[in-house]
Amino acid sequence: MMEKLNGLKILITGGAGFIGGAVIRRLLTSGDSFIFNLDKIGYASDINEIHRILNDNELSNRYTFLKVDLKDMKEVENAIKISDPDLIIHLAAESHVDRSIDSPSEFILSNVLGTFNLLEASREHWSKLSKKRKEKFKFLHVSTDEVFGSLDVNKKGFHESYPYDPRSPYSASKASSDHLVRSWFHTYKFPSMITNCSNNFGPKQFPEKLIPLVIQKALKGEDIPLYGDGSNVRDWLFVEDHVDAILLVISKGVIGQSYCVGGFGEKSNIEVVKMICEILENLIPSQKVPYHNLINKVKDRPGHDLRYSIDSSKIQSELGWVPKHSFESALKKTICWYIENVDWCEQILSQSGYELDRKGI
Ligand code: NAD
Ligand code: DAU
Numbered sequence: 001m002m003e004k005l006n007g008l009k010i011l012i013t014g015g016a017g018f019i020g021g022a023v024i025r026r027l028l029t030s031g032d033s034f035i036f037n038l039d040k041i042g043y044a045s046d047i048n049e050i051h052r053i054l055n056d057n058e059l060s061n062r063y064t065f066l067k068v069d070l071k072d073m074k075e076v077e078n079a080i081k082i083s084d085p086d087l088i089i090h091l092a093a094e095s096h097v098d099r100s101i102d103s104p105s106e107f108i109l110s111n112v113l114g115t116f117n118l119l120e121a122s123r124e125h126w127s128k129l130s131k132k133r134k135e136k137f138k139f140l141h142v143s144t145d146e147v148f149g150s151l152d153v154n155k156k157g158f159h160e161s162y163p164y165d166p167r168s169p170y171s172a173s174k175a176s177s178d179h180l181v182r183s184w185f186h187t188y189k190f191p192s193m194i195t196n197c198s199n200n201f202g203p204k205q206f207p208e209k210l211i212p213l214v215i216q217k218a219l220k221g222e223d224i225p226l227y228g229d230g231s232n233v234r235d236w237l238f239v240e241d242h243v244d245a246i247l248l249v250i251s252k253g254v255i256g257q258s259y260c261v262g263g264f265g266e267k268s269n270i271e272v273v274k275m276i277c278e279i280l281e282n283l284i285p286s287q288k289v290p291y292h293n294l295i296n297k298v299k300d301r302p303g304h305d306l307r308y309s310i311d312s313s314k315i316q317s318e319l320g321w322v323p324k325h326s327f328e329s330a331l332k333k334t335i336c337w338y339i340e341n342v343d344w345c346e347q348i349l350s351q352s353g354y355e356l357d358r359k360g361i
Pocket of ligand 1: 093
C-alpha cells in the first residue's frame, strides 16, 4: 500500500491534530512521500512529536509545515501553490461536539467554509495539472459517522448509502462538508472520496474527549463526568487502525466513492468508563477512593445521539481493510501512554487554556 505513495507530494490538512498527526508520523516513518502539513494550530494542536521524528531521522527534506487557516482563501491558494500536491488528505476541522454546542460559529466557518475554500483551490490546481498527474490526483475528505444521526438499539449499523441526519452543530457542519465534496465530484468530476469513521482513541488525543478525559480525571482523583445515564453507545476504533484505513483509501480507493470505517468496538459509555477504571486499578491501584467511585452522572449533552454503529463491509471486502487492534488491548496501550505522558497532558492543557472541570452542559 505505502509503495503507491512513494515519491508523491501529499498535502495533509489538520496534521497538527490527533488523527492527522498519526497519519503524518506513519508517512514519515514508512515510505518516502513528501509531506505538507497545513494547520492553523488550534487549541488541540501539537507538532512536537513530528519534529522529534524529523530530527531523529534527518527527514526534514520530506516535511514542510504550512501555518494556514482554511477560512482564508488567499492563504489556502498559497498553500496549494507551495505544496503542488499529487494527493490531498483533508482532516482539518473543529472536532469536539460539546464545543460545537457551546459556540457553533467556528465549526461552520472552519468545517464548511474551510472545506469549500480547500475544494476550490484544489480544483483550480487539479484542472491545471499535466494529463499524467491529473489522472493520479485524489482528494480524500475524512468525515465522521455522526453525519448519519442516532441509531436505535438493535438497528443495523450505518453503511455508505445510509441517509444523512446530522443532529449537532458539529455533525451538521461535517455533513455539509461531505455534501460539498460529493457535489464537486458530480458537478466538476473532481476526483474526491470520503471516509466516515467512528470514534477514535489512542495516544495524543486532546483530553476533552471521553477516553483521555476519564484517564486524566481518575489519575487526579477527581469526579469522572458521565453524561446522562451512560447508556449511549459508540463504536470505538484505535487511531492506528484508522490511519491504515485512510492510507488504504487514498492509495486504492475508487474516485467518487465513500467508505464507512468502524472499530467493531461497540460499547456503552458506562462500560468504557468502568473498563478504564478497572485497567487503572490493576496498573496503579488507587490510594484513597477506588477509581470507579469517582464516576459521577451529570446533566446530559443536549441532543445526545444514542448510538453509533458502523457496517465496515465495503472497505473490508473491496479494499481489504481490517482493524488490527481489539478494543481491550488498544485501550490498555492508550492508558499506559497517558500514565507515562502526564507532562504531555499538562502542557497541552495549559497551552490551550482548557479547564478539565466541565460538569456536563
Ligand atoms: P483534532 O481536533 O485533534 O485536530 C483537528 C486539527 O485541525 C487541529 O490541529 C486544528 O488546528 C486543525 N484545524 C481546525 N480548523 C482549522 C482551520 N480552519 N484551518 C486549518 N486547520 C484547522 O481532530 P481529530 O480528532 O484529529 O479529527 C480529525 C478529522 O477526523 C476531523 O475532520 C474529524 O471530523 C474527523 N473524525 C474524527 C474522529 C474522532 O473520533 N476523533 C472520528 C471520525 C472522524
Ligand atoms: O463518532 C465520531 C466522532 O467521535 C467524531 O466525529 C468526533 O470528532 C469525536 O469528538 C467523537 O464524538 P463524540 O461526541 O462521540 O466523542 P466524545 O469523546 O466527546 O464523547 C463520547 C461519548 O461520551 C458521548 O456519548 C458523550 C460521552 N461523554 C463525553 C464526555 C467528554 C461523557 O459521558 N462524559 C464526558 O465528559
